[in-house]
Amino acid sequence: MAKNELTNRIRRLRFDNGEMTQQQLADRVGVTRQTIIAIEAGKYAPSLPLAFKIARAFGKPIENIFKYEDESA
Amino acid sequence: MAKNELTNRIRRLRFDNGEMTQQQLADRVGVTRQTIIAIEAGKYAPSLPLAFKIARAFGKPIENIFKYEDESA
DNA sequence: ACAAAATGTAAAGTAAACTATACATTATGT
DNA sequence: ACATAATGTATAGTTTACTTTACATTTTGT
Numbered sequence: 001m002a003k004n005e006l007t008n009r010i011r012r013l014r015f016d017n018g019e020m021t022q023q024q025l026a027d028r029v030g031v032t033r034q035t036i037i038a039i040e041a042g043k044y045a046p047s048l049p050l051a052f053k054i055a056r057a058f059g060k061p062i063e064n065i066f067k068y069e070d071e072s073a
Numbered sequence: 074m075a076k077n078e079l080t081n082r083i084r085r086l087r088f089d090n091g092e093m094t095q096q097q098l099a100d101r102v103g104v105t106r107q108t109i110i111a112i113e114a115g116k117y118a119p120s121l122p123l124a125f126k127i128a129r130a131f132g133k134p135i136e137n138i139f140k141y142e143d144e145s146a
Numbered sequence: 147a148c149a150a151a152a153t154g155t156a157a158a159g160t161a162a163a164c165t166a167t168a169c170a171t172t173a174t175g176t
Numbered sequence: 177a178c179a180t181a182a183t184g185t186a187t188a189g190t191t192t193a194c195t196t197t198a199c200a201t202t203t204t205g206t
Protein backbone atom coordinates (compact mmCIF):
# COMPACT_ATOMS: atom_id res chain seq x y z
CA MET A 1 0.00 0.00 0.00
CA ALA A 2 1.54 3.20 -1.19
CA LYS A 3 0.25 5.46 1.51
CA ASN A 4 2.71 8.17 0.61
CA GLU A 5 0.50 8.81 -2.41
CA LEU A 6 -2.37 9.83 -0.19
CA THR A 7 -2.43 13.42 0.96
CA ASN A 8 -5.01 15.40 2.83
CA ARG A 9 -5.88 18.86 4.03
CA ILE A 10 -7.36 17.93 7.36
CA ARG A 11 -5.23 20.39 9.29
CA ARG A 12 -6.31 23.19 6.97
CA LEU A 13 -9.96 22.27 7.38
CA ARG A 14 -9.67 22.02 11.14
CA PHE A 15 -8.33 25.55 11.18
CA ASP A 16 -11.08 26.78 8.87
CA ASN A 17 -13.76 25.14 11.01
CA GLY A 18 -13.52 27.25 14.08
CA GLU A 19 -9.93 26.22 14.75
CA MET A 20 -11.06 22.77 15.70
CA THR A 21 -8.49 20.86 17.77
CA GLN A 22 -7.31 17.41 16.94
CA GLN A 23 -9.13 16.11 20.00
CA GLN A 24 -12.39 17.73 18.95
CA LEU A 25 -12.19 16.17 15.52
CA ALA A 26 -11.28 12.86 17.08
CA ASP A 27 -14.30 13.04 19.38
CA ARG A 28 -16.49 14.05 16.48
CA VAL A 29 -15.57 11.11 14.29
CA GLY A 30 -15.17 8.59 17.06
CA VAL A 31 -11.46 7.82 17.04
CA THR A 32 -8.49 8.67 19.24
CA ARG A 33 -6.44 11.80 18.83
CA GLN A 34 -3.50 9.57 17.92
CA THR A 35 -5.41 8.37 14.91
CA ILE A 36 -6.05 11.91 13.74
CA ILE A 37 -2.38 12.78 14.21
CA ALA A 38 -1.30 9.72 12.28
CA ILE A 39 -3.68 10.37 9.41
CA GLU A 40 -2.87 14.08 9.21
CA ALA A 41 0.81 13.19 9.06
CA GLY A 42 0.22 10.48 6.48
CA LYS A 43 1.51 7.87 8.87
CA TYR A 44 -1.24 5.57 7.69
CA ALA A 45 -4.29 5.85 5.51
CA PRO A 46 -7.77 5.86 7.02
CA SER A 47 -10.28 3.16 6.35
CA LEU A 48 -13.13 4.20 4.11
CA PRO A 49 -15.71 4.42 6.90
CA LEU A 50 -13.45 6.75 8.81
CA ALA A 51 -12.85 8.80 5.68
CA PHE A 52 -16.61 9.16 5.36
CA LYS A 53 -16.89 10.35 8.95
CA ILE A 54 -14.13 12.89 8.51
CA ALA A 55 -15.71 14.10 5.28
CA ARG A 56 -19.04 14.41 7.04
CA ALA A 57 -17.48 16.33 9.92
CA PHE A 58 -16.28 18.95 7.45
CA GLY A 59 -19.29 18.77 5.19
CA LYS A 60 -17.23 18.06 2.11
CA PRO A 61 -16.81 15.15 -0.31
CA ILE A 62 -14.04 12.69 0.47
CA GLU A 63 -12.23 13.60 -2.73
CA ASN A 64 -12.12 17.20 -1.58
CA ILE A 65 -10.28 16.33 1.60
CA PHE A 66 -8.05 13.51 0.44
CA LYS A 67 -6.03 13.27 -2.74
CA TYR A 68 -4.65 10.04 -4.09
CA GLU A 69 -1.96 10.09 -6.74
CA ASP A 70 -1.69 6.92 -8.69
CA GLU A 71 1.88 5.71 -8.60
CA SER A 72 1.51 3.54 -11.66
CA ALA A 73 2.01 6.56 -13.94
CA MET B 74 -15.80 -0.03 12.95
CA ALA B 75 -19.37 -0.48 11.85
CA LYS B 76 -18.66 -1.98 8.48
CA ASN B 77 -22.24 -3.10 8.07
CA GLU B 78 -23.06 0.54 7.50
CA LEU B 79 -20.96 0.62 4.38
CA THR B 80 -22.60 -0.54 1.20
CA ASN B 81 -21.42 -0.48 -2.39
CA ARG B 82 -22.48 -1.13 -5.91
CA ILE B 83 -19.31 -2.63 -7.23
CA ARG B 84 -21.00 -5.69 -8.67
CA ARG B 85 -23.45 -3.49 -10.53
CA LEU B 86 -20.65 -1.35 -11.93
CA ARG B 87 -18.63 -4.38 -12.95
CA PHE B 88 -21.58 -5.60 -14.96
CA ASP B 89 -22.11 -2.19 -16.52
CA ASN B 90 -18.45 -1.91 -17.46
CA GLY B 91 -18.25 -4.59 -20.08
CA GLU B 92 -19.18 -7.32 -17.63
CA MET B 93 -15.86 -7.01 -15.93
CA THR B 94 -14.92 -10.08 -13.88
CA GLN B 95 -13.80 -9.90 -10.30
CA GLN B 96 -10.34 -10.97 -11.39
CA GLN B 97 -10.16 -8.19 -14.00
CA LEU B 98 -11.14 -5.58 -11.43
CA ALA B 99 -8.65 -7.06 -8.99
CA ASP B 100 -5.87 -6.86 -11.58
CA ARG B 101 -6.91 -3.33 -12.47
CA VAL B 102 -6.71 -2.01 -8.93
CA GLY B 103 -3.81 -4.15 -7.82
CA VAL B 104 -5.36 -6.48 -5.25
CA THR B 105 -6.30 -10.14 -5.09
CA ARG B 106 -9.66 -11.43 -6.24
CA GLN B 107 -10.34 -12.41 -2.62
CA THR B 108 -10.17 -8.79 -1.64
CA ILE B 109 -12.72 -7.81 -4.26
CA ILE B 110 -15.02 -10.62 -3.13
CA ALA B 111 -14.70 -9.57 0.48
CA ILE B 112 -15.37 -5.91 -0.23
CA GLU B 113 -18.30 -6.62 -2.57
CA ALA B 114 -19.81 -8.81 0.11
CA GLY B 115 -19.21 -6.23 2.80
CA LYS B 116 -16.91 -8.61 4.62
CA TYR B 117 -14.59 -5.73 5.30
CA ALA B 118 -14.30 -2.14 4.26
CA PRO B 119 -11.57 -1.06 1.88
CA SER B 120 -8.82 1.28 2.87
CA LEU B 121 -9.13 4.73 1.38
CA PRO B 122 -6.35 4.27 -1.17
CA LEU B 123 -8.03 1.15 -2.46
CA ALA B 124 -11.37 2.95 -2.57
CA PHE B 125 -9.69 5.60 -4.72
CA LYS B 126 -8.38 2.95 -7.08
CA ILE B 127 -11.76 1.29 -7.38
CA ALA B 128 -13.39 4.65 -7.98
CA ARG B 129 -10.81 5.44 -10.63
CA ALA B 130 -11.34 2.06 -12.32
CA PHE B 131 -15.02 2.93 -12.75
CA GLY B 132 -14.48 6.63 -13.41
CA LYS B 133 -16.81 7.70 -10.64
CA PRO B 134 -16.49 9.54 -7.33
CA ILE B 135 -16.01 7.36 -4.25
CA GLU B 136 -19.31 8.56 -2.82
CA ASN B 137 -21.07 7.30 -5.92
CA ILE B 138 -19.79 3.77 -5.44
CA PHE B 139 -19.84 3.47 -1.67
CA LYS B 140 -22.52 4.61 0.73
CA TYR B 141 -21.94 5.05 4.41
CA GLU B 142 -24.86 5.33 6.80
CA ASP B 143 -23.99 6.94 10.05
CA GLU B 144 -25.15 4.71 12.86
CA SER B 145 -25.14 7.51 15.41
CA ALA B 146 -28.53 8.73 14.14
C1' DA C 147 6.15 34.07 34.13
C1' DC C 148 3.24 30.40 34.52
C1' DA C 149 -0.47 27.06 33.92
C1' DA C 150 -3.15 24.84 30.85
C1' DA C 151 -4.07 23.42 26.34
C1' DA C 152 -2.56 21.68 22.05
C1' DT C 153 0.51 19.15 19.60
C1' DG C 154 4.12 15.70 18.95
C1' DT C 155 6.61 11.16 19.61
C1' DA C 156 7.04 6.46 20.98
C1' DA C 157 5.77 1.80 21.87
C1' DA C 158 3.04 -2.19 22.57
C1' DG C 159 -1.39 -4.39 21.87
C1' DT C 160 -5.70 -5.45 19.23
C1' DA C 161 -8.54 -5.68 15.29
C1' DA C 162 -9.20 -5.11 10.57
C1' DA C 163 -7.53 -5.14 5.79
C1' DC C 164 -5.37 -7.77 2.89
C1' DT C 165 -2.65 -12.11 0.66
C1' DA C 166 -1.99 -16.80 -0.67
C1' DT C 167 -3.72 -21.25 -1.20
C1' DA C 168 -7.09 -24.73 -1.85
C1' DC C 169 -11.29 -26.60 -2.95
C1' DA C 170 -16.35 -26.35 -4.26
C1' DT C 171 -20.13 -24.69 -6.87
C1' DT C 172 -22.26 -22.27 -10.50
C1' DA C 173 -22.36 -20.19 -15.00
C1' DT C 174 -21.03 -20.01 -19.73
C1' DG C 175 -19.72 -21.43 -24.33
C1' DT C 176 -19.26 -25.01 -27.69
C1' DA D 177 -22.56 -33.27 -22.37
C1' DC D 178 -18.38 -31.36 -21.28
C1' DA D 179 -14.60 -28.15 -20.50
C1' DT D 180 -13.56 -23.86 -19.03
C1' DA D 181 -14.37 -19.67 -16.72
C1' DA D 182 -16.39 -17.21 -13.01
C1' DT D 183 -17.83 -17.11 -8.54
C1' DG D 184 -17.97 -18.67 -3.75
C1' DT D 185 -16.12 -20.43 0.78
C1' DA D 186 -12.57 -21.42 4.01
C1' DT D 187 -8.25 -20.85 6.37
C1' DA D 188 -3.99 -19.29 7.95
C1' DG D 189 -0.54 -15.77 7.55
C1' DT D 190 1.09 -10.94 6.94
C1' DT D 191 0.51 -6.12 7.01
C1' DT D 192 -1.87 -2.10 8.14
C1' DA D 193 -5.25 0.65 10.77
C1' DC D 194 -6.31 1.76 14.99
C1' DT D 195 -6.20 1.97 20.56
C1' DT D 196 -4.01 2.77 24.88
C1' DT D 197 -0.63 4.73 27.63
C1' DA D 198 3.06 7.70 28.67
C1' DC D 199 6.01 11.37 28.22
C1' DA D 200 7.92 15.57 25.79
C1' DT D 201 7.55 19.84 23.47
C1' DT D 202 5.25 23.77 21.79
C1' DT D 203 1.58 27.02 21.86
C1' DT D 204 -1.79 29.84 23.97
C1' DG D 205 -4.01 32.79 27.29
C1' DT D 206 -3.72 35.44 31.38
